[in-house]
Amino acid sequence: MEMRQLHYFLSLAEEGSVSRAAVKLSVAQPAISRQIRMLEDELGVTLFHRTGRGMTLTGAGGLFQSRLRKILTDLSDLEHDMRQLKGVIEGSVVLGLPPTESHIIVPPLLRSLKRSHPGIDLRIVEAFSGDVSELLTTGHIDVALFYKAPRTKHYVAEELLHESLFLLQSAEASICTLDVLTVADLARWPLVLPSRRHGLRALIDQVCDEQDVELDVAYEVDSLMPLVRMVEEGSVATILPYNAVQREIDHGRIVATQINPKELRRILVLATTTSHPVRAAMGVVAQLCTNLIRHLAAEKEWMGIISRT
Structure with a gap:
């Protein structure tokens, strides 16, 4: 087996098409096809199903791909380790x-x-x-x-x-007059929060369950900037670290009130x-x-x- 055959194989497995693999590798299509056939002949197995819509891995091809990735990663690591001996870290x-x-x-x-x-x-x-x-x-x-x-x-x-967490509200719609909030206080605001599969939401839910606090979660949004924009509009608040919205706070669009870090951090x-x-x-x-x-x-x-x- 030659290294170029192995790299051709991986590219073809990822692209599923000889033409796309050829473009990716800047190699002629016949050269890729020839090297893959030589690799299959040497291994004695069929690595790809050939169809009119492209190339898909056989069972043997899938096994070969998973083992090959690890081998090439180990070779790359070895190369880096040898260079490190010369004082070069890359x-x-x-x-x-x-x-x-x-x-x-x-x-x-x-x-x-x-x-x-x-x-x-x-x-x-x-x-x-x-x-x-x-x-x-x-x-x-x-x-x-x-x-x-x-x-x-x-x-x-x-x-x-x-890190402490903060209740974030629109500066125009803020009604909070407290310097520090308890977890129980958070039930007063309709909230937009990440969905339950995310770590911050899991933490908030756990603390609220322990204190028997039921939050009013009006929306679930799993992208930071849309979540912040909804808070700026004023209909909902959210719970985030201060640094997540420091620019908006500095520009006077959002106000932040700390949540008691003994209860939530x-x-x-x-x-x-x-x-x-x-x-x-x-x-x-x-x-x-x-x-x-x-x-x-x-x-x-x-x-x-x-x-x-």
Whole structure:
């Protein structure tokens, strides 16, 4: 087997079409077809079903694909490890984090990474905490920042900070006169919240169940910006960290009232995947994230940080 055959196979499996794979690889279609036939002859199995609508993997092809991905990942990791021996840290890293934190962390993280380790290619995946932890479990991301939730799986993870939550209302429609709210107070407002599959909602529901508080959830929205826009319109309030809407607060469109952190708080953790070995580049990204978040907290640039006690 040749490496080009293996790469041709993976591209064809992903694209499902020789013509699309040829465009992706910048290779002539006959060359791909010839190399795939040679690979099948060498293995003694049929890897693809050929139909008028394209190419689909056979059972043997599916097994070959799953094993091959791991082998090529291991080879890539080995290559990076050998380069690290020369003092060069490089490679691709996928970082997952919630949308409420990405706008605070990502810009300074990318600048710091470019200065200190230009050979590391960082890709950002933005998703709610529940989805981030799921992607970490399946190995689709390497390093993750997410918030603990009642149903979050257990990880070897480092707690970075405890964060207060706030009731957010339209500045024009706000009727709150209290400095700090209890969880029971939250029942007074119609709310827009993420759906129950997300970590923040799971946390809110758990605390409300424990205190026998029933919230008025008028809408469920799983996208941050539409949720914030609904709050600005004035018919509903929401529960989020301060930093998620700091720009809107600074511009006078939204007002934030702290919820008693002894009753309701979030815990931000950092974790790395266990689906494949931790590469040096992953360690660099994880450490930069940790350093950056602690710096933002110490400099009061991350609003709503509270004591862990």
